[in-house]
Amino acid sequence: MGTGWREGPLFGFELREYLLVRWGRACVYCGVKGVPLQIDHLRARSRGGTDRLSNLVLACAPCNSSKGGRPVAEFLVGRPELAARLLALAKAPLRDAAVMNSTRYALCARLGQSGVPVSGWSGGRTSANRARFGLRKSHVSDALCVGESPPGDRIVRRAAVVLLVGCTGRGSYRRTTPDRFGFPRPTRPRRKQFHGYATGDLVRATVPRGKHRGRYVGRVSVRSKGTFALAHASGRIDVHHSQLVLLQRGDGYRYDWGRDPAGG
Numbered sequence: 001m002g003t004g005w006r007e008g009p010l011f012g013f014e015l016r017e018y019l020l021v022r023w024g025r026a027c028v029y030c031g032v033k034g035v036p037l038q039i040d041h042l043r044a045r046s047r048g049g050t051d052r053l054s055n056l057v058l059a060c061a062p063c064n065s066s067k068g069g070r071p072v073a074e075f076l077v078g079r080p081e082l083a084a085r086l087l088a089l090a091k092a093p094l095r096d097a098a099v100m101n102s103t104r105y106a107l108c109a110r111l112g113q114s115g116v117p118v119s120g121w122s123g124g125r126t127s128a129n130r131a132r133f134g135l136r137k138s139h140v141s142d143a144l145c146v147g148e149s150p151p152g153d154r155i156v157r158r159a160a161v162v163l164l165v166g167c168t169g170r171g172s173y174r175r176t177t178p179d180r181f182g183f184p185r186p187t188r189p190r191r192k193q194f195h196g197y198a199t200g201d202l203v204r205a206t207v208p209r210g211k212h213r214g215r216y217v218g219r220v221s222v223r224s225k226g227t228f229a230l231a232h233a234s235g236r237i238d239v240h241h242s243q244l245v246l247l248q249r250g251d252g253y254r255y256d257w258g259r260d261p262a263g264g
């Protein structure tokens with residue numbers, strides 16, 4: 001972590017939360033719980049210990065003051081196994097839920113120092129909100145229930161139509177496509193745009209005649225010859241680039257208005 005990272009307004013709070021999660025809300029030396037815990041340097045600063053998270057533990061006031069600046073092994077001289085376990089634990093990576101929680105606290109601490117208001121929120125609090133508003137679990141209802149409730153405890157109404165955003169990517173870096181034996185076929189074109197369009201662009205097509213006569217809105221897959229594949233709401237047709245009007249450049253995402261797919 002860089003210099004100055006400890007100066008954010010939330011840092012003290014987030015650091016304490018991080019250490020409480022990491023050390024199980026107990027004094028690492030005597031195991032006492034439910035008392036105020038102090039941040040202790042495993043290796044004292046007077047002995048070259050750093051402020052890095054891996055050097056910080058939580059200790060009750062009596063343990064902290066009796067340890068003083070002594071090395072852990074000396075303070076815990078009668079309990080060498082505990083000393084060894086602490087030193088090993090401090091270096092060990094965090095696991096599972098602890099990783100998630102601690103990463104969240106560390107991330108909040110880092111973001112908080114940028115000056116932007118940052119707050120953390122847990123899945124449990126989201127689920128409590130969802131229950132309060134009587135919503136079923138879905139990405140949309142979670143999005144409505146994350147964070148502090150509006151003042152006055154307004155009821156969140158389920159949105160009838162929501163904007164659904166999906167990832168489509170921006171194409172491929174591959175310059176060849178293998179044939180069915182795995183040998184590369186002639187290289188793909190180096191350009192992405194043909195006749196002013198790139199794959200993924202949102203267009204409106206007006207087809208004047210033929211089987212597919214009509215107007216369509218959808219995303220194109222471009223081909224060098226000028227006849228593109230257009231994926232619209234109910235199928236896929238071939239269109240000529242001269243029949244198209246660009247509505248939006250492809251940006252790697254798909255946008256659709258629709259019902260919450262998981263909602264009731």
Ligand SMILES: [Zn+2]
Nearest residue numbers: 027030060063
């Ligand atoms: Zn203690």
